[in-house]
Amino acid sequence: DTGVSQDPRHKITKRGQNVTFRCDPISEHNRLYWYRQTLGQGPEFLTYFQNEAQLEKSRLLSDRFSAERPKGSFSTLEIQRTEQGDSAMYLCASSLVKDTQYFGPGTRLTVL
């Protein structure tokens, strides 16, 4: 257990529905990252926060995706109008600035 928690661990939804995931990082970590991982691939970077500021977003992050970290602690990732191609494991990681990233257990999303 790295200390990073994610909720829910599994989510099954119908195409077109909105979903929201939560990540609670290690408490003293000021950086928080979101990745997406599909079967047989490495994690793909989506976005990261330093404290409450979202400093970088990947081109993978379409307009249907939004992430927040309102108080610089936990973060949420929302996917609107889900598509079957959104099915993946969504991983959160946290770190001190430019230090080792500690990953959470992930949220597995299945879009039917």
Add this chain to the structure above:
Amino acid sequence: GQQVMQIPQYQHVQEGEDFTTYCNSSTTLSNIQWYKQRPGGHPVFLIQLVKSGEVKKQKRLTFQFGEAKKNSSLHITATQTTDVGTYFCAAPGRNNNDMRFGAGTRLTVKP
């Protein structure tokens, strides 16, 4: 963003055999990290290499960073069933603020 290529994609070994995975980049890397992901688990940080030609060891695992800082390798001596999993290398992204992962090498070990 930074692209790192890993080979092989899969490796199946008999317990006790050695295993090596390679990570290559077309550009010079400031550092490279290695992670292990067990089946059904999440990536777990193993090590970071920073210096040209650096070699680090963790028990049966040996990590190397190339002289040109464009390639790296992870070597496991005398594999055990507990070594099963996917090994990823990762390098800093475009703005050096995140890590970009290779596709990984999936290791299976036959007892």
